[in-house]
Amino acid sequence: AQSVTQPDIHITVSEGASLELRCNYSYGATPYLFWYVQSPGQGLQLLLKYFSGDTLVQGIKGFEAEFKRSQSSFNLRKPSVHWSDAAEYFCAVGKGSQGNLIFGKGTKLSVKP
Amino acid sequence: GAVVSQHPSRVICKSGTSVKIECRSLDFQATTMFWYRQFPKQSLMLMATSNEGSKATYEQGVEKDKFLINHASLTLSTLTVTSAHPEDSSFYICSARIYGRVRSYNEQFFGPGTRLTVL
Numbered sequence: 001a002q003s004v005t006q007p008d009i010h011i012t013v014s015e016g017a018s019l020e021l022r023c024n025y026s027y028g029a030t031p032y033l034f035w036y037v038q039s040p041g042q043g044l045q046l047l048l049k050y051f052s053g054d055t056l057v058q059g060i061k062g063f064e065a066e067f068k069r070s071q072s073s074f075n076l077r078k079p080s081v082h083w084s085d086a087a088e089y090f091c092a093v094g095k096g097s098q099g100n101l102i103f104g105k106g107t108k109l110s111v112k113p
Numbered sequence: 114g115a116v117v118s119q120h121p122s123r124v125i126c127k128s129g130t131s132v133k134i135e136c137r138s139l140d141f142q143a144t145t146m147f148w149y150r151q152f153p154k155q156s157l158m159l160m161a162t163s164n165e166g167s168k169a170t171y172e173q174g175v176e177k178d179k180f181l182i183n184h185a186s187l188t189l190s191t192l193t194v195t196s197a198h199p200e201d202s203s204f205y206i207c208s209a210r211i212y213g214r215v216r217s218y219n220e221q222f223f224g225p226g227t228r229l230t231v232l
Binding site for chain 1: 117154156223
């Protein structure tokens with residue numbers, strides 16, 4: 001069965017430091033992979049997506065993610081974190097003919113001044 | 114583009130009443146919309162998949178008679194929580210998939226969510 005694992009429940013980084021959020025997936029075919037961000041009490045905003053092609057994907061707000069098939073990973077990175085990046089981050093994999101998404105449990109990012 | 118709205122953003126109701134939540138795609142047509150439920154500090158749990166003009170497909174464990182879904186047009190889906198109880202209090206989020214965009218087959222655009230509190 002398809003699944004998504006985000007090993008880190010909560011990460012705290014200093015403003016200006018680099019960030020990497022981990023995501024591992026289990027999927028039998030080439031996956032469609034997504035990273036979403038959710039601010040408190042808000043819906044989800046798409047940061048970036050991978051369907052095929054270049055394995056390094058650029059997203060909004062300076063985020064990027066790299067698809068590594070050999071490691072079944074799609075880690076999210078940002079070279080320099082801003083205080084406004086504090087939020088909950090969800091990795092998701094697309095499955096099925098209906099286009100359902102399976103979400104990881106999320107990683108909460110806190111940013112220290 | 115690809116904006117999804119939800120109404121209301123927040124609702125408080127008494128136990129036993131029914132509450133309707135609307136999900137609209139504002140600038141695109143959506144043949145498929147999804148309804149999620151999110152408990153505090155937890156991930157999104159898919160409740161049902163709603164296809165325009167047909168019955169919704171509910172995930173295992175979701176009571177279809179309690180959570181009524183209607184997708185009457187390509188831009189509107191509604192979720193009605195019938196005879197609501199305090200345990201139905203949650204954050205409900207809808208999403209929509211753009212009609213005809215095959216390459217982005219799984220991409221979903223999310224609404225801002227509706228906070229339901231049942232007293």
